[in-house]
Amino acid sequence: EVQLVESGGGLVQPGGSLRLSCAASGFTFSSYEMDWVRQVPGKGLEWLSYISRSGYTIYYADSVKGRFTISRDNAKNSLYLQMNNLRVEDTAVYYCARDLGTYYPFDYWGQGTLVSVSS
Amino acid sequence: EIVMTQSPATLSVSPGERATLSCRASQSVNDNLAWYQQKPGQAPRLLIYGAATRATGIPARFSGSGSGTEFTLTIRSLQSEDFALYYCQQYNNWPPYMYSFGQGTKLEI
Numbered sequence: 001e002v003q004l005v006e007s008g009g010g011l012v013q014p015g016g017s018l019r020l021s022c023a024a025s026g027f028t029f030s031s032y033e034m035d036w037v038r039q040v041p042g043k044g045l046e047w048l049s050y051i052s053r054s055g056y057t058i059y060y061a062d063s064v065k066g067r068f069t070i071s072r073d074n075a076k077n078s079l080y081l082q083m084n085n086l087r088v089e090d091t092a093v094y095y096c097a098r099d100l101g102t103y104y105p106f107d108y109w110g111q112g113t114l115v116s117v118s119s
Numbered sequence: 120e121i122v123m124t125q126s127p128a129t130l131s132v133s134p135g136e137r138a139t140l141s142c143r144a145s146q147s148v149n150d151n152l153a154w155y156q157q158k159p160g161q162a163p164r165l166l167i168y169g170a171a172t173r174a175t176g177i178p179a180r181f182s183g184s185g186s187g188t189e190f191t192l193t194i195r196s197l198q199s200e201d202f203a204l205y206y207c208q209q210y211n212n213w214p215p216y217m218y219s220f221g222q223g224t225k226l227e228i
């Protein structure tokens with residue numbers, strides 16, 4: 001069974017940092033591209049970042065470029081999102097998602113981890 | 120940027136009836152359109168991809184149609200567990216920062 005489990009969320013002050021993790025199981029992690037998507041409570045979905053299977057190709061949404069860093073450790077079946085210089089507007093539930101690749105959607109999502117940015 | 124517009128924002132339907140949800144793209148996305156279902160406190164679940172292909176384990180009462188800019192998700196014989204939020208997503212343009220989601224339709228009893 002495919003499972004994605006996020007962790008690392010919490011309450012942080014503006015300007016602070018957090019590192020989210022996504023533990024993958026039930027599939028060959030290194031064979032899949034991965035993404036981070038967030039959802040402001042009560043709002044819609046916003047794609048944030050993508051990483052290729054090898055980790056060499058990475059993309060970011062403009063809203064987080066320069067502040068967030070995506071990475072992966074295929075040996076540990078884990079995906080990460082380092083979030084620096086956090087803003088109040090970054091408050092959201094953060095999901096990792098398995099990406100089937102070009103011209104395919106995200107087929108599995110984790111349950112999400114809540115990040116709250118507040119003073 | 121391709122803007123995805125879903126309608127209606129809220130749809131009220133009785134159990135056993137049929138629900139029709141719409142998604143419109145601001146420019147053609149061919150058939151690179153997915154539908155997701157999200158229940159409170161849960162992650163989105165992929166229902167439909169390629170505009171009309173059901174994902175693994177999705178009941179046959181869910182069907183998708185459309186191509187280009189107009190898409191429809193139809194749910195026949197609504198069950199209690201179907202009342203949720205539904206999002207469409209286009210993934211026609213690469214890289215992924217070109218992907219976009221609709222704002223969602225809430226399907227309520």
